[in-house]
Amino acid sequence: MDSIEDRVPFDVVVSGYAIHHLTDDRKRELYGEVFGLLRAGGVFVNIEHVKSPSGRLEKLWEEMMLDSLFAYDTERGSRRSREEVADEFLHRPDKAANILAPVEDQCGWLRELGFVDVDCYFKVLELAVFGGRKPPA
Ligand SMILES: C[S@@+](CC[C@H](N)C(=O)[O-])C[C@H]1O[C@@H](n2cnc3c(N)ncnc32)[C@H](O)[C@@H]1O
Incomplete structure (x- = not known):
C-alpha cells in the first residue's frame, strides 16, 4: 500500500x-x-x-448541549430527568481526554x-x- x-x-x-x-x-x-x-x-x-473564551460561555455551551441531549432522549421514549442526563454528560469518562x-x-x-x-x-x-x-x- x-x-x-x-x-x-x-x-x-x-x-x-x-x-x-x-x-x-x-x-x-x-x-x-x-x-x-x-x-x-x-x-x-x-x-x-x-x-470557550470564558466560564460563562462554557456554561452556556453545556446548557445548550444538555437541552439537545435531553430533547433527544425524551423523543426516544426515555423517562430520564434532565438532571440525570446532565449528570451523565458532565461526568462522561472521555471528558478528560479533551485538551x-x-x-x-x-x-x-x-x-x-x-x-x-x-x-x-x-x-x-x-x-x-x-x-x-x-x-x-
Ligand atoms: C470524537 S471522535 C471523532 C471521530 C471521527 N473523526 C468523527 O468525526 O466521527 C475522536 C477521535 O480521535 C481519536 N483520537 C484520540 N486521541 C488520539 C491521538 N492521540 N491520536 C490520534 N487519534 C486520536 C479517537 O480514536 C477518536 O476516533
Whole structure:
C-alpha cells in the first residue's frame, strides 16, 4: 500500500473532532506537518471542539448541549430527568481526554506557520470550523 509520502501533495486536508485530543504543542506541530503535505493553494479545514473564551460561555455551551441531549432522549421514549442526563454528560469518562484550545489561538498558530486566508468560518459556541490555505505558488 502507498505511504502518505507517495500521495503528497494534497489539495485538501480535513480533520473532524480529533486534534483536540492532542497537547497544544502537538497540535501546532501537526498543523506544520499539514502545511508540508499541502500543494501550493491547498486547503486545510479543521472541524473541531474548541475552548470557550470564558466560564460563562462554557456554561452556556453545556446548557445548550444538555437541552439537545435531553430533547433527544425524551423523543426516544426515555423517562430520564434532565438532571440525570446532565449528570451523565458532565461526568462522561472521555471528558478528560479533551485538551481544548481557543479557536483564536489555533488560527494564530496557522498564520504563524504560513497559512493564508485563515479564519474561523463557522462557529456555534464550542463547535468550530476553521482553517487556512497554503499560499499559491
Ligand atoms: C470524537 S471522535 C471523532 C471521530 C471521527 N473523526 C468523527 O468525526 O466521527 C475522536 C477521535 O480521535 C481519536 N483520537 C484520540 N486521541 C488520539 C491521538 N492521540 N491520536 C490520534 N487519534 C486520536 C479517537 O480514536 C477518536 O476516533
